[in-house]
Amino acid sequence: MEKAKELLQVTPEESQSLSQHLPPLTPNSNFCFYEQFILRGIHVDRVEPGLVVCTFKVPPRFTDRTGKLANGSIANLVDELGGAVAHTEGFHMNVSVDMSISCLSTAHVNDELEITSRLLGRKGGYSGTIVTLRNKATGELIAEGRHSLFGRHASKM
Numbered sequence: 001m002e003k004a005k006e007l008l009q010v011t012p013e014e015s016q017s018l019s020q021h022l023p024p025l026t027p028n029s030n031f032c033f034y035e036q037f038i039l040r041g042i043h044v045d046r047v048e049p050g051l052v053v054c055t056f057k058v059p060p061r062f063t064d065r066t067g068k069l070a071n072g073s074i075a076n077l078v079d080e081l082g083g084a085v086a087h088t089e090g091f092h093m094n095v096s097v098d099m100s101i102s103c104l105s106t107a108h109v110n111d112e113l114e115i116t117s118r119l120l121g122r123k124g125g126y127s128g129t130i131v132t133l134r135n136k137a138t139g140e141l142i143a144e145g146r147h148s149l150f151g152r153h154a155s156k157m
Contacts, residue, residue: 118131
């Protein structure tokens with residue numbers, strides 16, 4: 001348990017580094033911590049029915065202590081972009097049911113990634129998506145995630 005606590009301990013340098021990237025939250029802010037921390041930096045390149053293609057330059061806050069893109073960051077990108085491609089305008093957001101992610105390579109700080117999210121299909125309120133993360137410079141596949149979502153849609157009655 002002590003080893004786990006030691007590994008999770010944030011150094012003063014790490015704390016200072018993170019605080020430099022985020023504006024302070026105030027009671028009257030029009031943004032939330034999540035939007036500022038996670039979604040900032042994702043550039044949408046193309047949107048078509050069932051397809052979203054984005055570019056993302058890996059910031060230091062998305063990496064582990066070795067400077068590699070953290071697995072949790074990959075999971076978050078799969079969740080956000082899988083949910084985005086499955087969203088239907090005018091309906092409530094879907095909730096994640098299941099995610100399966102294969103991490104095949106690594107990315108580092110300032111690597112530019114191309115993230116492609118595709119809708120595999122929809123049956124009732126259930127949707128399936130696949131999200132791929134590739135190094136834009138080399139074309140190397142970093143990770144592939146399958147994401148299942150459910151959303152209750154308005155009745156046809």
